[in-house]
Amino acid sequence: MDLEQLRKTAAEVVARDDVKYLIGWKKGSYGSRVAPAFVEDAASVIELIFSPSCTANLATYLTLVEKTPLPRGQETDKRKVALMAKGCDSRAVVQLLVEKGIHREDVIVIGCPCPGMIDQSLLAGKYGDTEERSEVRWNGKDFTLVRGGDEIEIPRNDVLAEKCRLCRHPNPVISDYLIGEAVKEWDPAEDSGVGELEAKDVDGRGDYWEGQFSRCVRCYSCRNVCPLCYCQDCILDRLNPTWINRAVNFSENTAFNISRAFHLAGRCIECGECERVCPANIPLGKINRKMAREVREKYGFEPGLDPDAEPFQASFKPDDPEDFIL
Amino acid sequence: MLLNKEKWPEFVEKLIGKNLWAPKLEGEAMRFALVAEGEEVSLEYGNTRVPPKGTAFPQTETMYRFQLGNTDMQEPKLEEERILLGVRPCDARAMAIIEKLFRWDYDDPYFLKRREMLTLVGLACNDPGLNCFCPSVGGAPDSAEGLDLLMYDLGDSFLMESVTTKGEALLAETKELLTDSDADAVKTKEKLFADAGAKIKRTVDHIGIPEGLPGLWEDPLWRRVSASCIGCATCTYLCPTCHCFDIQDEVEGFEARRCRMWDSCMFEEYTLHTSGHNTRPTRRERTRNRINHKYSYYVDKFDVIACVGCGRCINLCPVNIDIVEILRQVKEELQ
């Protein structure tokens, strides 16, 4: 990734009058963490980075801004927002366009072809973690960890995030600016996590998920971090009627997790954020990927690729499969 | 008193019948759970993922049950006594800190009863975590505040020091496994935990922050630090000192229960009024409240910072919002 080109493009974009800010990544507060950066002026573009630590999906910030009531006579800020987007992030943008969650003219996509991201917990587990800042870089095939003057070679598959192992679209599917060259796509690994579960019988799966869902603390970080969970009035916050009680127990946790997964069926773009942020380490990605695969194989639909597509659950085909109907 | 590590399994065995809870690996993270018969307890962990505050302040607790159209209430029986083994000093301190709130304008029966039935056996930290900063906020890797009994890992034995009568009673019960401590052990302990304190790299300089925070009410700082917040409750639910709760009625057919459950100031509906007005409409106000509550309001009311420096909110924030970094910026603004 050419940081010079990135910063030059970013400076050019944020200098425009019709751009509010650019959402990108900057160095985080410790270790090899990165944090989202909101760049408002050309002088701050220097803090922008793009490294294998940029696992987070920034498309979630497009819909996260609260719409508070404005004083009389004041108009809403209609300026554009620029966004650095990897392959999966750009698919989230496309899906948001499909659902009209955002409008094409309101967003500038700075496409960043992505050679694969790391999983911080894998990295910390295998190579330790430091309070001191470190950096991870791509070095062609593998990763290099630069920490305290040392350079540690890390084999790609040691720390590659699961979503990247399974990735089918590492290059941005839409972009207004493309930084660097498109990367060569790799063969997605077989989804062994889902496969193992499918091999179990239905009770075995029930036991597995009972163990997982019982741990859920209902912090809703999976919902909030998801770029496609952006309802103004979420069913989980509703009190009248209360579909899903606030109480934390296996019953309500399962109801919550099923409804969350169902709302994402045919919409999930497999960015793996829900799984990454879960403080209880619940493998939510498995459910989402399973649903995404069903949609792909049974209905021949893949979300987040075509901005002109119809939303999956709000459309139908006369010949949809109906083998399950009595 | 000293407990040789060879006697450790016996010591645990003695406690198991008494509703013993200890950190257990669940998935990839440690969590306090009931220790069943014949199970081994390992104390090799940094900090549990979810703090043990839930043992006195459960995430969901039934206050009473009732039937629709009937004014009779049935109060559930509170759980029996339990022993928590291997509580980190920061988490124990947090229990002492939130107890101040639950004793504030009236004595909260639920928390206090549960708290009374707990015996906290602490384990001092030999190897504090990456984002720990307890010494900056009044704690220490070997602080005994809030604990009944504190164990120090000296390598081949544990040095046990009772703090309260409950702790003494526990030591008396396991007397035959223990040997008297000597001056050497105490010396080793002091050296070990001075070293442990020195391993902590992160610091917060809170001098002037409690008084200064209200003056920064409209500071642009809050928009800056909250811009990346996604508004989840990871930082608050996993915080050992966060104690906000909500009370809701749950109805099933004709039966109902009133229960109280954790709530988080980072949620949008936390301050949402029935009218539709929200007093903290954006993440800016919510983040400001979180920091103010911990470092200003609580100090104002109870004279103690409601943050024990356990580092959970830093470790687990999905978007790397770092309370140490926020406080550094606050300090900068104040100067």
Next chain:
Amino acid sequence: MSENYEPNIVAFLCNWCSYAGADLAGTSRVQYPANIQVIRVMCSGRVNPLYVMNALQQGADGVLVSGCHPGDCHYMEGNFYARRRLGMLKDLMEFVGVDPRRFHMSWVSASEGNKWKEVVEKTVEDAREAGPFEGFRRRQIDW
């Protein structure tokens, strides 16, 4: 499972076809199991997947959703949406460990009293085989 276990089935029937079909079964004195609790909705496309989940949570052992045959929907295309959504739901529930025999969907028109009988028999039989639902029922868990 006790000998005299009778499954509790919640059925969501569309107003225009399946409800009329069940009605016809009744007026024609067709005998079918009485384990069904019918909830009439205007269209099968109106059945929110949450209804299915909530029924199971609140004590149903099985759920049936029935609508008009494809192409016969009173609202032109409601049942097509239902087919897609509830088909996904069935896959999802199966993946998280809910027995697929607990959830069925059928097309029953207003003239198919006998088909209605078959559908109910099959649904009840399946739920009976699957046994009482103990998965994520609300009242079984620390209530």
